[in-house]
Amino acid sequence: MILWNMLFPNRCLICGNVIEIDKPVCDNCSNSFSIEPYIQTIPNGCLCVSAFDHSRKYRKYMLDYKFDNKKYYYKNYAAVINIIVNEVWGDIKFDYYTSVPTHKDKIKKRGYHQTRLIAVNSADLKHCKYKPLLIQTKNNKSQHSLSAAERKLNAKNIYAFSNKCNITGKTILLIDDVVTTGATLSECADILLENGAKAVYCAAINR
Numbered sequence: 291m292i293l294w295n296m297l298f299p300n301r302c303l304i305c306g307n308v309i310e311i312d313k314p315v316c317d318n319c320s321n322s323f324s325i326e327p328y329i330q331t332i333p334n335g336c337l338c339v340s341a342f343d344h345s346r347k348y349r350k351y352m353l354d355y356k357f358d359n360k361k362y363y364y365k366n367y368a369a370v371i372n373i374i375v376n377e378v379w380g381d382i383k384f385d386y387y388t389s390v391p392t393h394k395d396k397i398k399k400r401g402y403h404q405t406r407l408i409a410v411n412s413a414d415l416k417h418c419k420y421k422p423l424l425i426q427t428k429n430n431k432s433q434h435s436l437s438a439a440e441r442k443l444n445a446k447n448i449y450a451f452s453n454k455c456n457i458t459g460k461t462i463l464l465i466d467d468v469v470t471t472g473a474t475l476s477e478c479a480d481i482l483l484e485n486g487a488k489a490v491y492c493a494a495i496n497r
Contacts (some may be wrong), residue, residue, distance in 0.1 A: 332472025
């Protein structure tokens with residue numbers, strides 16, 4: 291990992307200058323990059339913390355990451371996740387980090403699993419284990435264009451537990467890129483709880 295970071299260093303999300311691995315932006319750009327942790331209760335009762343309002347300039351960064359091949363933004367977003375989780379749940383010891391899964395067809399089209407990249411790097415920065423605990427069994431519609439009711443139906447019965455890890459009694463951080471109604475996170479968190487997790491906390495970049 292040290293060699294990887296030397297070859298592919300973390301760069302400021304705004305100006306592109308090389309920065310420390312645990313920072314999203316450089317000191318010069320920090321005044322125009324305001325992380326605003328916001329806690330919401332998702333439909334199943336779990337808590338989710340997010341960093342940015344998706345309706346502002348942070349929407350463009352996310353769209354660039356997901357749809358304009360700015361894959362390297364995952365390092366910036368991993369740093370953001372750790373900042374907001376430390377601020378809100380700094381006293382909680384997470385056994386595993388995991389991520390909302392994406393269907394293999396979408397991963398193939400994009401070329402990378404955008405949420406898993408964030409979660410893996412976040413876990414590495416915190417010296418915590420990342421586990422791919424969930425799989426997406428059906429290729430559903432993208433959530434961003436759907437109503438709240440449609441999102442809930444669209445997220446139903448498309449995820450499953452991977453059965454690769456015993457999570458009985460474990461506290462898990464579940465990571466997504468964007469949270470709106472929380473339907474997807476709720477569905478995924480319920481599966482983890484049904485398979486023995488003691489508690490599930492959620493974190494997202496944009497809301």
